[in-house]
Amino acid sequence: MIGQHYTTGTAGGAHFAFTDRWGGVSAAPYEELNLGGAVGDDADTVRTNRELAAKSLGLDPARVVWMNQVHGRDVAEVDGPCGEGPAAEVDGIVTARRGLALAVLTADCVPVLLADPVAGVVAAAHAGRPGMVAGVVPAAVEAMARLGADPARIVARTGPAVCGRCYEVPEAMRTAVAAVEPAAFAETGWGTPAVDVAAGVHAQLERLGVRDRERSQVCTMESEDHFSYRREGTTGRLAGYVWLD
Numbered sequence: 001m002i003g004q005h006y007t008t009g010t011a012g013g014a015h016f017a018f019t020d021r022w023g024g025v026s027a028a029p030y031e032e033l034n035l036g037g038a039v040g041d042d043a044d045t046v047r048t049n050r051e052l053a054a055k056s057l058g059l060d061p062a063r064v065v066w067m068n069q070v071h072g073r074d075v076a077e078v079d080g081p082c083g084e085g086p087a088a089e090v091d092g093i094v095t096a097r098r099g100l101a102l103a104v105l106t107a108d109c110v111p112v113l114l115a116d117p118v119a120g121v122v123a124a125a126h127a128g129r130p131g132m133v134a135g136v137v138p139a140a141v142e143a144m145a146r147l148g149a150d151p152a153r154i155v156a157r158t159g160p161a162v163c164g165r166c167y168e169v170p171e172a173m174r175t176a177v178a179a180v181e182p183a184a185f186a187e188t189g190w191g192t193p194a195v196d197v198a199a200g201v202h203a204q205l206e207r208l209g210v211r212d213r214e215r216s217q218v219c220t221m222e223s224e225d226h227f228s229y230r231r232e233g234t235t236g237r238l239a240g241y242v243w244l245d
Helices: 043-056 129-134 136-146 171-180 197-207
Strands: 006-009 014-018 075-077 092-095 101-106 110-116 121-127 155-158 185-187 193-195 212-215 238-244
Touching: 014 110, 014 155, 075 136, 092 101, 092 136, 101 110, 101 121, 110 136, 110 197, 110 238, 121 129, 121 136, 121 238, 129 136, 129 171, 129 197, 136 197, 155 197, 171 185, 171 193, 197 212
Parallel strands: 075 092, 155 212
Antiparallel strands: 006 014, 014 238, 092 121, 101 238, 110 121, 110 155, 185 193
């Protein structure tokens, strides 16, 4: 049985889902529902996990689009899965194709799901510290706007990610990040420099005019129900999904 999902929907037919680590078939150290295909897990096992997760959400696994994430700001417009070919090396994908689910993989970074149900446009973005600083979320909103989305109508959901109380960084790094996005300036629970990537993402969305926003309160580093690269090193990947009816 697939683990607990953090799922919301809107009257306009937009759906958002974030997985936890339970309910799959991966063995340690990827147990159980590892959805990442580039972390050392068995490829057939990952394929099975992706099928289980999609079906548990009522999705056709063949209609889910994945990315090869590289911590940049590039966003690709897609109208279908890449088939047997390699996934695009981007950190954001956008589509105007209803019924096509977009997926983003994380294990501490912020999964960002966006939808304008009126325009029929959705996007998924992978916002780690480098991507947030580079502007992958504004790039995703801009890509949506080119397809007819209005930021005032966009619904934004960010999923489980390492929180600012746990994401310790060197002082120089915090200073550099805050120079780009002041809202990301943070301090750990033990008083050392930190970065709050989710706070930075939401500040960017607010400036873009995206008002309907929700942030998961789950910290991946604190939660044993979620994968955390900073806590575990070799580990699996969670997924966020967004789609329109």
